[in-house]
Amino acid sequence: MAEGNGKTPAEAPLIGVIEAVGGAVGLAAYESHEGYAAARTALTSMTPAEVIDLVKEANLRGRGGAGFPTGIKWSFVPQGDAAGSGPKYLVCNADEMEPGTFKDRYLLERNPHLLVEGMILGAWAIQASHGYVFLRGEYHAAYRQLQDAIDAAAAKGYLGKNIVGSGFDFELRIHRSGGRYICGEETALLNALEGKRAQPRQKPPFPPASGAWGRPTIVNNVETFCNVPAIIRNGAEWYHELGIGDDAGTKLYGVSGRVKQPGLWELPIGTPIREIIEEHAGGMQDGYALRGILPGGASTDFLVAEHFDLAMDYGTIQKAGSRMGTGTMILMDDSICPVDMCRNLEHFFAQESCGFCTPCREGLPWVEQLLIDIEEGRGKEGDLELLDRNAAFIGGATNTFCLHAPGAIEPLASALKYFREDFEEHIRTGACRYR
Amino acid sequence: MSEPAQDLAGADLIPTLSPEETAAIEEECSHLPDRESAAIDAMMIVQRERGWVSDASLAAIARLLGMSVAALDSIATFYNLIFRQPVGRHVVMLCDSVSCYVMGADTLRKQVEEHLALKMGETSADGRFTLLPIVCLGACDRAPTMMVDEDLIGNVSAERLAETFKGYE
Numbered sequence: 169m170a171e172g173n174g175k176t177p178a179e180a181p182l183i184g185v186i187e188a189v190g191g192a193v194g195l196a197a198y199e200s201h202e203g204y205a206a207a208r209t210a211l212t213s214m215t216p217a218e219v220i221d222l223v224k225e226a227n228l229r230g231r232g233g234a235g236f237p238t239g240i241k242w243s244f245v246p247q248g249d250a251a252g253s254g255p256k257y258l259v260c261n262a263d264e265m266e267p268g269t270f271k272d273r274y275l276l277e278r279n280p281h282l283l284v285e286g287m288i289l290g291a292w293a294i295q296a297s298h299g300y301v302f303l304r305g306e307y308h309a310a311y312r313q314l315q316d317a318i319d320a321a322a323a324k325g326y327l328g329k330n331i332v333g334s335g336f337d338f339e340l341r342i343h344r345s346g347g348r349y350i351c352g353e354e355t356a357l358l359n360a361l362e363g364k365r366a367q368p369r370q371k372p373p374f375p376p377a378s379g380a381w382g383r384p385t386i387v388n389n390v391e392t393f394c395n396v397p398a399i400i401r402n403g404a405e406w407y408h409e410l411g412i413g414d415d416a417g418t419k420l421y422g423v424s425g426r427v428k429q430p431g432l433w434e435l436p437i438g439t440p441i442r443e444i445i446e447e448h449a450g451g452m453q454d455g456y457a458l459r460g461i462l463p464g465g466a467s468t469d470f471l472v473a474e475h476f477d478l479a480m481d482y483g484t485i486q487k488a489g490s491r492m493g494t495g496t497m498i499l500m501d502d503s504i505c506p507v508d509m510c511r512n513l514e515h516f517f518a519q520e521s522c523g524f525c526t527p528c529r530e531g532l533p534w535v536e537q538l539l540i541d542i543e544e545g546r547g548k549e550g551d552l553e554l555l556d557r558n559a560a561f562i563g564g565a566t567n568t569f570c571l572h573a574p575g576a577i578e579p580l581a582s583a584l585k586y587f588r589e590d591f592e593e594h595i596r597t598g599a600c601r602y603r
Numbered sequence: 604m605s606e607p608a609q610d611l612a613g614a615d616l617i618p619t620l621s622p623e624e625t626a627a628i629e630e631e632c633s634h635l636p637d638r639e640s641a642a643i644d645a646m647m648i649v650q651r652e653r654g655w656v657s658d659a660s661l662a663a664i665a666r667l668l669g670m671s672v673a674a675l676d677s678i679a680t681f682y683n684l685i686f687r688q689p690v691g692r693h694v695v696m697l698c699d700s701v702s703c704y705v706m707g708a709d710t711l712r713k714q715v716e717e718h719l720a721l722k723m724g725e726t727s728a729d730g731r732f733t734l735l736p737i738v739c740l741g742a743c744d745r746a747p748t749m750m751v752d753e754d755l756i757g758n759v760s761a762e763r764l765a766e767t768f769k770g771y772e
């Protein structure tokens with residue numbers, strides 16, 4: 169895990185205080201490491217527009233997967249009379265269900281005040297009166313930590329009415345989810361928050377214009393909010409210098425699979441893939457060789473050996489045909505059958521479809537069945553072409569109502585490209601050499 | 604004595620919510636713009652007390668929130684963590700997502716099924732365990748993983764299953 173990296177809060181704004189404290193950070197410890205100083209500064213001496221401008225200048229990009237610039241998103245929220253009457257909402261996406269991703273739980277369990285402070289700053293920026301943390305139902309320890317933090321912050325005057333004497337009110341509550349991956353899609357999340365089935369909504373209107381209960385709403389990921397306090401304290405230039413390439417700040421990178429030390433590390437954004445795997449995760453376990461990675465969760469395209477020297481940043485990974493996604497990579501070693509791994513992935517996506525549109529609801533189970541047949545030796549000539557066609561239809565971003573289906577197809581389409589001989593061999597020999 | 608009311612969410616069903624459950628649901632409602640928005644919270648509150656959401660509980664919740672039983676059931680059945688059937692005293696959820704798959708979850712699943720003498724979705728005859736698959740539990744660096752009730756367990760080892768399940772009687 170990230171503990172023991174020995175990083176200071178100045179190098180590692182996300183986990184530095186956890187390191188300094190040596191575990192979960194309570195309110196007193198958080199305050200003694202400049203905690204809530206940013207909230208105090210912003211609410212008493214900065215305008216909302218100044219906060220938004222600073223976050224824009226810092227070039228903070230969303231850490232939930234898509235990398236949308238946070239300050240720009242916040243600037244879409246109508247202010248003053250233009251917002252109409254009624255509350256504005258600030259929502260934290262703490263649904264973390266992308267397979268292979270284990271970063272938000274770490275922050276929630278160990279430094280919940282960092283999230284609370286990030287949300288206070290976000291609320292001030294968009295002038296939201298109500299906030300929700302949309303929390304995965306299975307995250308029980310995170311729930312207890314976060315609820316304690318919210319209660320402690322409220323008792324100290326950081327939440328509720330007249331925060332730090334500024335006159336600003338912000339109420340923060342937790343919604344514990346009933347499950348399903350699609351709740352992480354931000355408009356489905358809003359339906360779930362409203363107590364409905366988590367079906368995605370038509371966009372536009374986008375949530376900043378019309379979100380929760382039809383009111384202007386911002387949805388950001390846990391890690392995104394956790395970046396904000398240090399940006400407010402230390403400024404945009406400091407934040408830029410933390411990153412290596414075009415992107416700014418640090419990133420929680422994770423590695424799972426057959427490495428010597430699977431784990432999570434806060435590193436400069438843009439750290440090369442190879443360095444993350446070899447230096448931080450300790451390289452492959454003896455007897456295993458690395459064949460491919462899903463760089464940022466289950467819904468990202470495979471990368472292979474030719475890509476391992478690339479920098480883990482948004483632009484570089486996109487140019488290589490994949491996405492940095494959540495930044496937590498899943499390693500496929502040479503004991504794993506690529507066809508069977510795709511079967512596992514497509515089983516997940518087929519199961520988690522919300523069922524609203526046909527290519528996703530019907531196409532993904534079809535794809536899964538084709539993969540089962542190929543894996544179990546019943547593959548036929550033409551099956552790969554059928555998979556290619558399905559991948560193109562289901563993956564076409566405009567063929568489905570939300571991005572679940574295109575995301576589902578990314579690992580498969582890239583596996584068909586990089587590991588095609590494995591698929592062909594299964595069909596030719598009617599057997600799987602990995603069994 | 605008069606007959607109990609016959610409508611779907613009949614008055615006789617109201618007592619199936621305890622005063623504590625009702626108070627907790629009302630507390631959620633008081634922070635939301637309308638009562639229906641508390642539908643999921645309400646079902647989760649009742650399930651935390653009773654282990655599952657029975658037809659009677661569902662009807663009582665629907666009535667309390669002012670919505671139809673069918674509408675509430677359509678929400679209940681969307682969410683995999685809302686149980687509309689009784690479960691065992693302990694719910695074992697075994698991660699079947701990709702990092703755990705890479706670390707041997709398919710084999711582990713067979714071993715757990717054998718150890719508990721249960722298939723996925725089943726509850727043991729003595730009511731001790733219900734076994735379910737679950738998606739990524741966000742602990743992939745400790746794959747393979749599972750959850751027993753509210754406890755997250757990483758690096759699950761087939762050899763130590765008896766030990767792992769010991770505390771759950």
Ligand SMILES: Cc1cc2nc3c(=O)[nH]c(=O)nc-3n(C[C@H](O)[C@H](O)[C@H](O)COP(=O)(O)O)c2cc1C
Pocket residue numbers: 229230231232233234235236238261262263264265266349350351352353354355387388389390392393570571572575
């Ligand atoms: C199917 C699907 C699942 C998603 N799941 C999550 C999730 O679990 N957590 C998350 O932060 N974002 C998730 N997202 C992305 C959100 O829709 C949204 O872009 C994000 O929360 C915005 O926050 P950010 O700008 O801070 O990254 C998901 C998107 C899709 C299409």
Ligand code: SF4
Pocket residue numbers: 350368520521522523524525526528529568569570571572573
């Ligand atoms: S793409 Fe899939 S998850 Fe998204 S709306 Fe369509 S059916 Fe639902």
Ligand code: FES
Pocket residue numbers: 267268269698699700701702703704738739740741742743746747748
């Ligand atoms: S894949 Fe099993 S915990 Fe993440």
